[in-house]
Amino acid sequence: MTETKLTQEAGNGPAPQPLKSYYERHVFFCLNERKEGEACCARYQAQQAFDYCKTQVKAAGLAGPGQVRVNKAGCMDRCAAGPVLVVYPEAVWYTYLDTADIDEIVDSHLKKGQVVERLLVPPTLGR
Ligand code: FES
Numbered sequence: 001m002t003e004t005k006l007t008q009e010a011g012n013g014p015a016p017q018p019l020k021s022y023y024e025r026h027v028f029f030c031l032n033e034r035k036e037g038e039a040c041c042a043r044y045q046a047q048q049a050f051d052y053c054k055t056q057v058k059a060a061g062l063a064g065p066g067q068v069r070v071n072k073a074g075c076m077d078r079c080a081a082g083p084v085l086v087v088y089p090e091a092v093w094y095t096y097l098d099t100a101d102i103d104e105i106v107d108s109h110l111k112k113g114q115v116v117e118r119l120l121v122p123p124t125l126g127r
Pocket of ligand 1: 032077078082084
């Protein structure tokens with residue numbers, strides 16, 4: 001098995017190029033469900049929001065390599081802000097209430113790279 005180089009070697013050749021990400025943007029939805037009444041994203045229809053987001057991303061022609069991938073995630077330890085999703089590579093954390101919020105994240109951030117300020121999770125809000 002050969003090793004995969006993570007960066008190009010420095011030398012007298014051309015400047016190293018950053019590795020291109022397989023997806024331009026990667027979205028993770030917390031779908032974690034807790035018993036016993038503890039706060040969790042599943043309680044706020046996270047599964048339905050995830051399904052809706054995947055459908056909208058695909059319908060917009062944004063899904064696939066070099067574009068956008070929407071994935072399930074477990075608890076990301078930001079439950080107090082739930083339901084949450086995070087968009088990489090920008091590491092922008094959002095909360096949402098309904099499909100209109102998901103539409104805005106898709107149309108603004110995933111299509112145009114513009115952060116939806118009104119849906120941002122406060123930076124220090126954790127579990
Ligand atoms: S349950 Fe969703 S971030 Fe913890």
